[in-house]
Amino acid sequence: MDRFAPRTVGFRGRAGRAALAKSRAARAGACSLAILLAVPAVAQAGGAVASARDSAGHEASEAGRWALAIALAFLVVGVPLIAWVIRWAWWLLSGRRQGGQQPRLWWGRSLVVGQDNRVSTSKTTALVWTYTLAATLLSFLIARWLGHPGAYNVLSGQGLNAQYAVLIGGPLGAAILAKGIISAQIDSGSTSKTEADKATPAQLVQGDTGETDLGDVQYLLFNVVALAFFYGEMFRVPQAGLPTIPDVLLGLTSVAAVGFVSKKALAGPATVSEVTPSEASVGAGVTIVTTGLIKSESDLPAVTVKFGEAAADRGALEVRTTTSLGVLIDVTVPPDAAGKVDVNASVPTGKQASWPGFKVIPAIAAEPILQGRRGAAVEILTSGVVGLGERLPGLTVTISGVEAAKALDANRNLHVTVPAEAPLGADTIVVKTPGGAAEAPFVVLP
Numbered sequence: 001m002d003r004f005a006p007r008t009v010g011f012r013g014r015a016g017r018a019a020l021a022k023s024r025a026a027r028a029g030a031c032s033l034a035i036l037l038a039v040p041a042v043a044q045a046g047g048a049v050a051s052a053r054d055s056a057g058h059e060a061s062e063a064g065r066w067a068l069a070i071a072l073a074f075l076v077v078g079v080p081l082i083a084w085v086i087r088w089a090w091w092l093l094s095g096r097r098q099g100g101q102q103p104r105l106w107w108g109r110s111l112v113v114g115q116d117n118r119v120s121t122s123k124t125t126a127l128v129w130t131y132t133l134a135a136t137l138l139s140f141l142i143a144r145w146l147g148h149p150g151a152y153n154v155l156s157g158q159g160l161n162a163q164y165a166v167l168i169g170g171p172l173g174a175a176i177l178a179k180g181i182i183s184a185q186i187d188s189g190s191t192s193k194t195e196a197d198k199a200t201p202a203q204l205v206q207g208d209t210g211e212t213d214l215g216d217v218q219y220l221l222f223n224v225v226a227l228a229f230f231y232g233e234m235f236r237v238p239q240a241g242l243p244t245i246p247d248v249l250l251g252l253t254s255v256a257a258v259g260f261v262s263k264k265a266l267a268g269p270a271t272v273s274e275v276t277p278s279e280a281s282v283g284a285g286v287t288i289v290t291t292g293l294i295k296s297e298s299d300l301p302a303v304t305v306k307f308g309e310a311a312a313d314r315g316a317l318e319v320r321t322t323t324s325l326g327v328l329i330d331v332t333v334p335p336d337a338a339g340k341v342d343v344n345a346s347v348p349t350g351k352q353a354s355w356p357g358f359k360v361i362p363a364i365a366a367e368p369i370l371q372g373r374r375g376a377a378v379e380i381l382t383s384g385v386v387g388l389g390e391r392l393p394g395l396t397v398t399i400s401g402v403e404a405a406k407a408l409d410a411n412r413n414l415h416v417t418v419p420a421e422a423p424l425g426a427d428t429i430v431v432k433t434p435g436g437a438a439e440a441p442f443v444v445l446p
Contacts, residue, residue, distance in 0.1 A: 057239075060148040064238025067142035071135040080107055109199075117196045119203040121216045122175035122260065125223050129171050132227065133164060136234060136242065143238070154241030163245050166254060167226065174219075174257045219260040222252045270353040273326065275343050279359035279436065282333050282383040286358075290345055291326035293353060294319070302348055303329065307358065308341030310334040310387055333360060338387030339394055340434035359435040360384040370429060371443035372418040380414045384435060394434045399442055400427035418444060 087103040112124045137155075144152040196203070204220055207213040226249050233243035270292040280286055294303060297319040305312040311334060318330040329345065337360045346352035364370075365381035372378035380397075386408060388395055397404045402419040409415055416429070422444045429442035 060143075060150055060239050061237070063146050063148040064139065064143050064151055065235055067139035067146065068135065068234060068238060070142055071138035072131070074138070075131055075135050080105060113199045115195075117199055119199050119201060120175070121204050121220055122171065122178045124204060125220065126168075126171035126175045128227065129168055129223070132230065133168060139238070140241075148239065150239035151241050154239070158241065161242055161244065163250055164242065166250060167245065170254055170257045171223065174261050177261045215260050219256040222249070222256045225249060226253050270345075270347075270351040272343065272345055272353040272355040275355045275358055278357070279361055280333050281361040281363050282335050282337060284333050286331055286333060286343075288329045288331060288343060288345060288355070289326055290329060290353060293345055293347060293351055294327055299347070300329075304346050305329065305331045306344045306346075307334060307337035307360065308339070308387070310336035310338075310341075335383065336387040338362070338384045338433060338435065360387070360433075361436040362431050362433050362438040364429065364431055364438045364440040366440040369443065370440060371445055372416075373445045374418050374420045374422060374424075377415045377417045379409075380416050380429070380431075382414050382431060382438070384438075385414055385431060385433060386412050388433060396432045398430045400444055404429075 084103060084105045091103050108127075111127050112119055114120045114123065140152045140155055143149070205212055205217045207216070226245060229245065229249060230243060233240075237243075270290065272288055272290055274289040276287050276289075288305065294300065300317055300319050301314065303314070303317060305317065312331045313334065316332045320328050320330070340357060340359050342354045342356045343358045344352060344354040362382060362384035370378065370380065385392070385395060390408060392406060392408065392414075395406060397406045397416050399416070399418055400422040402422045404419050404422075405417040407415050424444050424446055426441065426443045428439045430437060430439040
């Protein structure tokens with residue numbers, strides 16, 4: 001028995017090891033199965049957490065977008081309405097009894113329209129950026145009140161980006177400088193501002209003459225692109241705080257603002273914007289409204305004013321300035337002026353400006369009584385006639401309704417031949433030029 005015992009023990013050892021191996025394999029399979037069953041559950045739980053986070057982020061983004069829309073609507077529409085209601089209530093309580101005028105709804109027209117009744121590029125740009133930044137900051141507060149303080153926390157942690165000092169200060173500074181430059185030019189007479197018939201959006205890119213201005217287009221275009229980028233980023237990630245404007249775009253808006261102001265500083269060409277009255281006789285006073293020609297009365301001795309080819313007496317020129325029209329020069333119509341002519345004002349530097357179509361009204365000296373025999377030449381004393389030239393272009397003379405021959409003598413005096421067909425007796429002589437007509441009594445002698 002003792003001899004067989006080890007063999008028995010050895011057999012039991014091999015069986016035990018096999019059983020142990022099977023036990024381990026069973027445990028490994030169970031663990032693998034548990035892992036296989038646990039992985040989907042963990043993944044599902046992680047997905048649920050991520051989904052919850054995505055849902056919260058989406059909700060915060062939606063809240064930010066709505067907050068921005070609400071802020072814009074409040075500033076653009078709500079504030080004027082609230083102000084109008086308060087003013088109306090005050091008028092109802094006090095002003096109505098005192099006969100005050102009922103208040104009207106104020107939309108801030110003067111914030112974008114200048115005194116010349118034109119839509120101002122600089123004022124509009126500054127206003128849009130001001131409302132944009134104010135609405136954005138207000139939207140952060142609204143989103144925070146709605147339980148989504150992400151953008152507010154970002155702004156509190158980072159502070160205000162210095163870029164926005166440029167974006168707000170640039171257009172506002174451009175508007176102030178442009179206003180100051182134009183006002184100074186008007187006061188000095190180097191430019192003038194005429195009032196437009198009505199304010200239109202097209203004036204944002206137009207000069208005072210109605211032509212498209214490259215400087216205005218550039219300034220407005222780069223700011224529109226910057227605003228598009230700003231609102232695009234705000235609606236894409238409203239919880240990220242104020243977006244960072246690309247340096248290139250920020251630089252372009254700044255350079256455009258400098259160019260916009262610089263062109264305002266350049267004095268425009270000399271112009272004559274008005275001549276009043278538009279017709280006058282020789283010796284009458286006329287006011288010429290000029291810009292860009294002279295700045296003050298001390299410059300007057302260098303000014304030459306001509307009615308066609310006839311120069312006005314410099315000693316009779318007088319100057320007065322206004323704050324809206326420029327420099328006004330008072331001048332007397334010279335003796336040699338005649339017909340329909342251009343009024344030209346010039347200085348030795350080469351600057352000149354003209355006003356077309358001024359009419360010199362002719363006149364006839366009626367004393368002594370004009371009379372003449374049929375077929376005889378009669379000297380007629382006139383003004384506003386002989387300046388037409390040697391051949392008297394555009395001049396017609398009629399006596400008793402019959403056209404008469406006319407000519408200038410060596411002394412440039414007008415001689416008229418009484419028509420043989422003219423009725424005898426008292427009638428009139430009529431002189432017509434491109435500038436107008438004059439008549440006087442005339443007696444046809446036999």
